[in-house]
């Protein structure tokens with residue numbers, strides 16, 4: 001992360017459209033056919049369930065939406081900002097300011113405490129720090145409480161937590177500072193059905209409180225009805 005200057009989307013803080021994808025194609029390997037994506041739009045605060053067979057490009061789409069990679073053709077805008085128009089440093093800043101991520105492996109920082117992991121986005125982004133209420137630390141504590149992480153774990157290294165607890169810490173980290181968009185890639189794959197249902201309910205409830213849009217990738221079709229919309233990707237022939 002480079003500087004603490006505000007990202008180019010500041011003027012669109014009241015953007016009603018969370019994301020728009022149009023004619024996007026992306027190729028990891030020039031000898032293979034490209035992944036071809038349908039037109040996708042998501043309104044601010046909408047929750048989208050994304051499914052599709054293995055290899056249909058779901059994780060790649062989340063990398064595109066996070067600005068980690070750029071489309072070969074087509075346009076992809078978040079909060080009204082075309083990511084291809086930003087430098088790589090600006091894209092990093094944009095992601096830190098506006099996007100929360102929950103991955104299958106959680107990507108928590110192993111040598112930090114639970115609380116420090118949750119506060120990390122607010123340390124990296126002034127914008128998210130400002131939106132964390134009343135303070136970054138107090139918001140992190142309320143999120144951990146809401147997600148059922150016992151206070152006795154807050155000041156211990158996050159690696160001492162169970163898999164289900166680490167997953168909820170990753171969700172708290174994604175939600176802190178109210179990012180406009182939350183990207184979740186198969187975050188429930190390690191959970192039994194009771195914990196999975198509880199986790200989804202908490203995640204979507206807290207995202208709704210913060211008016212965050214959600215793109216949630218899962219193979220588990222039974223979860224789809226909890227979302228405003230669902231979209232199935234196809235494997236490119």
Ligand SMILES: Nc1ncnc2c1ncn2[C@@H]1O[C@H](COP(=O)(O)OP(=O)(O)OP(=O)(O)O)[C@@H](O)[C@H]1O
Pocket residue numbers: 028029035052053054055056057058059060061
């Ligand atoms: N980092 C990468 N380098 C090269 N090819 C990749 C990379 N990531 C994905 N691919 C290829 O892109 C295609 C789409 O992969 P992707 O992981 O996006 O699909 P997916 O729908 O998320 O699959 P799954 O459900 O199995 O996780 C696959 O053919 C995959 O091999």
